[in-house]
Amino acid sequence: MTWLKSLLFFVLAGLCEIGGGYLIWLWLKEGKPIWYGIAGGLILALYGVVATLQTASFGRVYAAYGGVFIVLALLWAWKVDGFKPDKYDIIGAAVALIGACIIVYTPRGVIR
Template sequence: MNIFRSLLYFFFTGLCEIGGGYLVWLWLKEGKSIKYALLGWGLLMLYGVLPALQTANFGRVYSAYGGAFVIFSLLWGWKVDRIPPDSYDWLGTLIILIGASVIMYAPRN
């Protein structure tokens, strides 16, 4: 699998997980309609399927996805909740993404 396709899968996986979780959060914590929860649960189901489209093994995909989840969470908080990341957030994210990239994309025999 090429890296671009793999990154697209990570992007949509993150969107489904964080978006779905956020919709369920709004339903539970802020009294939004059950429609929010239903849509959130649907997105969370897709979150469970999308990583399986990656060609690497389960442990490697989910380890690398952890890095993607960190950046998606920070960006979601910044854009949706309007809480900007600080320099330590960005530094930590950079360190995590380097590690996730090594796990997922390092050449192997």
């Protein structure tokens, strides 16, 4: 159950980062009202808080988060921007996600 909770925190952090960044993008690049930027900044700050809910160390969490972020960014682009990932996008995202899982979820013992 711990890994499921961890996965939930990764997804929530990713949605906060991508969603917050997207709102700032809309404000600065597409002329949306300033409150888009303010809301985006608050959501980005929430991303930083959500990431601290992980139980692994800071470096390991942020390294692994990169893989999760890649998958979420492609899903966001597909569903929100109409971008259609090709097979190389999918293969690359799968490799990154496998790497993230290895970093965070591999049992560690004493190396001798």
